[in-house]
Amino acid sequence: MNTTLLAALALGGAALSVKKPTQNHNLMRLPSFRGIAEVRASLPGRMRLYLPAVSANHEAAEKMKRQLEATGVVHEVALNFRLSTATTRRRSKPPWCRARC
Numbered sequence: 001m002n003t004t005l006l007a008a009l010a011l012g013g014a015a016l017s018v019k020k021p022t023q024n025h026n027l028m029r030l031p032s033f034r035g036i037a038e039v040r041a042s043l044p045g046r047m048r049l050y051l052p053a054v055s056a057n058h059e060a061a062e063k064m065k066r067q068l069e070a071t072g073v074v075h076e077v078a079l080n081f082r083l084s085t086a087t088t089r090r091r092s093k094p095p096w097c098r099a100r101c
Contacts, residue, residue, distance in 0.1 A: 046089050047087070048086070048087045053084075074090050
């Protein structure tokens, strides 16, 4: 009986210690600021940010979009007011970059 109990405890402990796979959508490991600007997904050339201010203030979000697109680095900004997200796509190489960037 003691061996059965010990075997059950060992199996239970082993099952609990198995690390669950985590979904890491932030592949570029960019910093997030919880509640202000959180990186929800990032790939080279593309990034999706959760910005609560997007749904709170549509005018400011549109202004941010225009400013980002005017930099010459960001190719496109797509705002989703319902989800409070901004998806940015950047050019393959910024105009000021001549070497590998």
